[in-house]
Amino acid sequence: MLQFSTFKILLIAALCFLGVALAAPNLLSRETAESLPSWIPHKQISLGLDLQGGSHLLMEVDTKSVIKDTLNTLVDDVRNELRKEQIGYLNLGTQGDTVTFKLTDPSRNDDVRAIIRKLNSQLDITVDNGQFTLKLSEQGLRDLAKRTIDQSIEILNRRVDETGTREPTIQREGEARILIQLPGVKDPEHVKSILGKTAKLTFHLVDPTASPEDAQAGHVPPGDVLLPGADAKNGRGGQSFYVVEKRVMVSGERLTDAQASFDQGRPDVSFRFDTAGGKKFGDVTKDNVNRQLAIVLDGKVISAPRINEPILGGSGIITGSFTTEETNDLALLLRAGALPAPLSVLEERSVGPSLGEDSIRAGKIAAGVGFVLVVGFMALVYGFFGLIADIALLLNLVLLLGALSLLQATLTLPGIAGIVLTMGMAVDANVLIYERIREEVHGGRTPFSAISTGFERAFATIVDSNLTTFIAGAMLYIFGSGPVKGFAVTLTLGLITTLFTAVMVTRLMVATWLRRTRPKALPI
Amino acid sequence: MRWIALVPAGTTIDFIGKRYWSLGLSILLTVVSLVSIAVQGFNYGIDFKGGVLMEVKMAQAPNLADLRTKLDSLNLGEISLQEFGAPDDILIRVQTQEESSKEEARVIDAVKGVIGDGVDFRRTEFVGPKVGKELVQNGFLAMLFSLLGISVYVWFRFEWQFGVGALVSTIHDIVTTVGLFSLFHLEFSLTTVAAVLTIAGYSVNDTVVIYDRIRENMRKYKKMPITELINRSNNETLARSVITHLTTLLAVLSLLFFGGEVIRGFSIAMVWGIFVGTYSSVFVAVPVLVYLNLRPESASPPGSDPAAAKEAA
Numbered sequence: 001m002l003q004f005s006t007f008k009i010l011l012i013a014a015l016c017f018l019g020v021a022l023a024a025p026n027l028l029s030r031e032t033a034e035s036l037p038s039w040i041p042h043k044q045i046s047l048g049l050d051l052q053g054g055s056h057l058l059m060e061v062d063t064k065s066v067i068k069d070t071l072n073t074l075v076d077d078v079r080n081e082l083r084k085e086q087i088g089y090l091n092l093g094t095q096g097d098t099v100t101f102k103l104t105d106p107s108r109n110d111d112v113r114a115i116i117r118k119l120n121s122q123l124d125i126t127v128d129n130g131q132f133t134l135k136l137s138e139q140g141l142r143d144l145a146k147r148t149i150d151q152s153i154e155i156l157n158r159r160v161d162e163t164g165t166r167e168p169t170i171q172r173e174g175e176a177r178i179l180i181q182l183p184g185v186k187d188p189e190h191v192k193s194i195l196g197k198t199a200k201l202t203f204h205l206v207d208p209t210a211s212p213e214d215a216q217a218g219h220v221p222p223g224d225v226l227l228p229g230a231d232a233k234n235g236r237g238g239q240s241f242y243v244v245e246k247r248v249m250v251s252g253e254r255l256t257d258a259q260a261s262f263d264q265g266r267p268d269v270s271f272r273f274d275t276a277g278g279k280k281f282g283d284v285t286k287d288n289v290n291r292q293l294a295i296v297l298d299g300k301v302i303s304a305p306r307i308n309e310p311i312l313g314g315s316g317i318i319t320g321s322f323t324t325e326e327t328n329d330l331a332l333l334l335r336a337g338a339l340p341a342p343l344s345v346l347e348e349r350s351v352g353p354s355l356g357e358d359s360i361r362a363g364k365i366a367a368g369v370g371f372v373l374v375v376g377f378m379a380l381v382y383g384f385f386g387l388i389a390d391i392a393l394l395l396n397l398v399l400l401l402g403a404l405s406l407l408q409a410t411l412t413l414p415g416i417a418g419i420v421l422t423m424g425m426a427v428d429a430n431v432l433i434y435e436r437i438r439e440e441v442h443g444g445r446t447p448f449s450a451i452s453t454g455f456e457r458a459f460a461t462i463v464d465s466n467l468t469t470f471i472a473g474a475m476l477y478i479f480g481s482g483p484v485k486g487f488a489v490t491l492t493l494g495l496i497t498t499l500f501t502a503v504m505v506t507r508l509m510v511a512t513w514l515r516r517t518r519p520k521a522l523p524i
Numbered sequence: 525m526r527w528i529a530l531v532p533a534g535t536t537i538d539f540i541g542k543r544y545w546s547l548g549l550s551i552l553l554t555v556v557s558l559v560s561i562a563v564q565g566f567n568y569g570i571d572f573k574g575g576v577l578m579e580v581k582m583a584q585a586p587n588l589a590d591l592r593t594k595l596d597s598l599n600l601g602e603i604s605l606q607e608f609g610a611p612d613d614i615l616i617r618v619q620t621q622e623e624s625s626k627e628e629a630r631v632i633d634a635v636k637g638v639i640g641d642g643v644d645f646r647r648t649e650f651v652g653p654k655v656g657k658e659l660v661q662n663g664f665l666a667m668l669f670s671l672l673g674i675s676v677y678v679w680f681r682f683e684w685q686f687g688v689g690a691l692v693s694t695i696h697d698i699v700t701t702v703g704l705f706s707l708f709h710l711e712f713s714l715t716t717v718a719a720v721l722t723i724a725g726y727s728v729n730d731t732v733v734i735y736d737r738i739r740e741n742m743r744k745y746k747k748m749p750i751t752e753l754i755n756r757s758n759n760e761t762l763a764r765s766v767i768t769h770l771t772t773l774l775a776v777l778s779l780l781f782f783g784g785e786v787i788r789g790f791s792i793a794m795v796w797g798i799f800v801g802t803y804s805s806v807f808v809a810v811p812v813l814v815y816l817n818l819r820p821e822s823a824s825p826p827g828s829d830p831a832a833a834k835e836a837a
Contacts, residue, residue, distance in 0.1 A: 350649070362784030369781075413784070417779055420779050421775055427768070428771070435763050464681055464736060465729040465732040468690075468725050474673075475669045476666055476717075480717075482714075
C-alpha cells in the first residue's frame with residue numbers, strides 16, 4: 001500500500017495541480033477571469049440565484065386556451081367552406097374539445113370529409129349518419145402544444161432581452177411549463193408583470209348603436225362584445241365598459257415597431273404597421289371617419305379615440321391615461337409581440353441583492369470558522385498526522401471548488417452548507433486510517449507495517465461508509481430542486497474529492513515521510 | 525503519543541448490556557415523534573403548503589401587532605408575521621388558495637401597499653398549490669428511495685441482518701428528526717428534507733463503520749459469543765466515532781452560529797442529526813443484530829464476495 005510508482009506520483013500531482021488551476025480563477029474578479037486567454041482555465045463557479053440575487057419563475061402555458069382558439073377558428077373555416085360549396089349544415093359549433101355539425105344531405109359526407117382534411121390535416125373525424133365530430137388528433141395536440149410553447153419561449157426571450165437582463169435562462173420544463181431564471185433582476189415584480197402579460201393588441205370599431213348600460217344588463221347585440229375599459233378600474237376616469245364589434249379590424253401581429261413618446265406632455269405610444277397592416281389600417285380609418293376605434297389590449301379597452309381623418313401613413317399613436325413607465329412597458333410588449341397563450345406563475349423565488357450578499361458573507365464566515373475549528377481540532381488530536389490530514393483537507397476544498405468551476409455547477413447557500421459539512425465529514429477518512437494505524441501499533445506492528453495495514457484495512461470501510469451518504473445525495477439530486485439540488489451537488493462531489501485526497505494524497509504524504517525519516521516509533 | 529487523548533485505549537464499555545435501556549429510549553423517542561406528528565402535524569413552509577412569503581428589511585423595528593392588524597384588514601387569508609434574525613427583519617407569510625399570477629400579484633401588491641416605501645424587499649417567494657403538491661411528492665420519494673437504496677446496499681455488502689439493522693436505524697433517525705420538527709413547530713421545508721436525508725446518510729455511514737468491524741471480528745473470533753463480539757467492536761471503533769462526530773459537530777455548529785437565518789432550520793436539524801445518528805448506530809443498528817440472531821459462524825470467509833457466499837449457502 002505504500003509503494004508509489006513514479007507514474008502514480010506524477011498522476012496524483014497532476015490531478016492536484018489541475019484542481020488548483022481550475023479553482024484559481026475564482027480568486028480573480030469576474031472581468032479579469034473572463035479576459036483570460038481561452039487555454040487557461042477561466043471558468044468561475046456560478047452562483048445560484050439565492051446568492052447573487054435574482055428571480056426564478058416557473059410558468060405554465062395555458063395550452064387549453066390555444067386549443068379553444070384553434071377550434072373556434074376551425075368552426076369559422078368550416079362555415080366559410082361549406083357556404084362556398086353550398087352544402088347545407090345544422091348546429092355547427094364547438095362542444096367540449098370537439099367541433100360538431102350535421103349535414104342536411106348525408107350523401108355529401110365524403111366531399112365534406114375531403115374539405116375538412118384540407119383545412120386541418122391533424123383531425124380525427126368521425127361521421128355517423130351525417131353527424132360530424134372533429135377532434136384534434138393526439139399528434140395534432142402535441143404539435144400544437146409544442147408550437148405554443150416554442151413561440152412563448154421566443155416571445156419571452158425577446159421581452160427579457162429588452163429588459164436588459166444579463167444571462168437569462170428560459171427553457172421548457174416538462175409538458176407545458178417554462179422555467180425562467182433572471183440573475184440580478186432589481187425589480188422582480190416589474191419584470192414578472194411584463195413577462196406575464198399576453199399583450200394581444202387588436203383594433204375594433206365601437207358599435208355606436210348599442211349602449212354599454214344595456215349590454216351590461218345582458219343585451220349584447222349579435223356580432224358585438226362587451227369589454228371593460230382599462231382605466232376605469234385604476235380610478236383614472238374613462239368609460240368603464242365599451243360595446244365593440246367582435247370583428248378584428250387590425251391586430252398587433254402587423255406591428256413592426258412601437259416606441260414610448262409624448263404628445264403635448266402626455267406619455268403615449270407611437271407605433272408603425274408593416275405594409276399590409278398599414279394598408280388595412282388606412283382602409284379601416286378611411287371607411288369609418290367619425291366613428292370610434294377601440295384599442296384593445298388583452299380584452300380591455302385602453303382607449304377608443306374618434307377617427308377624425310383617414311390614417312394612411314401606416315403609423316399611429318395609442319393614447320390613454322398612461323404613466324411614462326406604462327408607455328415604456330407597453331411599447332416593449334408591442335415590439336416583442338404577443339404570447340400565443342396566457343401564462344400563469346406556478347412558482348416564484350426572488351432574492352434581492354442585499355439578502356444574497358448577506359448569505360454569501362454568512363456562508364464565507366461559516367466555512368472559514370468551520371475550517372479553522374476542524375483543522376485545529378485535527379492538529380490537536382493527531383499532532384503531525386493531524387497536519388497531514390489538514391493539508392489533505394485544504395487540497396480537498398480546492399479540488400471541490402475546481403470541480404464546481406469545471407462542471408459549472410451552481411453554488412447555492414445550501415450548497416455552501418454542503419461544503420462546510422464536507423469539511424467535517426471528510427476528515428473522517430483520515431480518522432479511520434489513523435485510528436486503524438494506532439490499533440496496529442498497539443498490536444505490536446512496526447511503523448511501516450502498521451501504516452501499510454492501517455491504510456489497507458481502513459480503505460474498504462471508507463468506501464462503504466461514503467457510499468451510503470452518496471446514495472442519499474444522489475436521491476436529493478434526482479428529486480430535489482433549486483437550492484437543495486445545489487446542496488446535493490456539493491455533498492456528492494465532496495465525497496468524491498474526499499476519497500481522492502484522504503486516501504491517495506494522505507497516503508502519498510505519509511509514505512514519503514516514512515521513506516525520508518524511517519521512524520522507530522509513530523507520533524500517533 | 526497523541527496530543528490529547530479523547531478516548532483512552534482499550535475501553536470495555538458494555539453497550540449491549542444497556543440495550544434494554546436504549547430500546548426503551550428509542551421506543552419513547554419514536555412514539556413521542558409519531559404522536560406529535562399525528563396530533564399537531566407539521567409547521568409546513570410555503571414549499572409544501574403553498575402561498576406567498578416575503579422577507580422585508582425595515583428602516584426600524586416595526587410594531588408587529590400593529591402591522592398584523594393592518595395586514596389582517598386586507599382579507600388575504602391566513603397571514604403570519606415573524607422576526608427573522610433581527611428585529612427590523614420581518615418574514616411575512618400569506619396563504620393563498622388560487623394558483624394564478626393575478627392572485628400572487630394581488631397579494632404582493634396589497635402587502636407592499638401596507639408596508640410602504642423605503643423598505644428593502646429581500647426575498648419574495650410564491651409556491652402555487654400544484655407545485656407544492658409536487659414538492660411534497662418528490663420529498664417523499666427522495667426519502668423512500670434513499671431508505672431503500674441504503675438498506676439494499678448494506679444488505680448487499682453484508683448479511684441480511686445488517687441490511688435490516690440499517691433500515692430500522694435509518695427509519696428511527698428519519699422519524700425522530702421529523703418528530704423534532706413537529707414537536708417544536710420548526711418550519712418544515714425543502715431544506716428540512718435535505719437535512720433529513722443527509723442525517724440518514726451520515727447515520728448509516730457511522731453504522732457501516734461499526735458493522736465493518738463486527739464483520740471483521742466475526743471472521744477473527746469465530747467462537748466468541750455475539751454480545752461480547754459486538755461490545756468489542758463498539759469499543760474498538762469508539763475513538764474514531766467520538767473524533768469524527770466532534771469534527772462534524774464543529775462544522776455544523778459553525779453553520780448554526782454563522783450560516784445565517786436562511787439555513788438555520790437546516791443547521792438545527794443537522795446538530796440534532798449528529799446526536800441521533802451517533803446514538804442510533806450504537807444503540808439501534810447494532811442491537812438489532814442481536815435480536816435477529818446474528819451468529820459468528822454465519823460470517824463469510826474473508827476475501828470472498830459476500831453476495832456469492834450468500835448464493836452458495
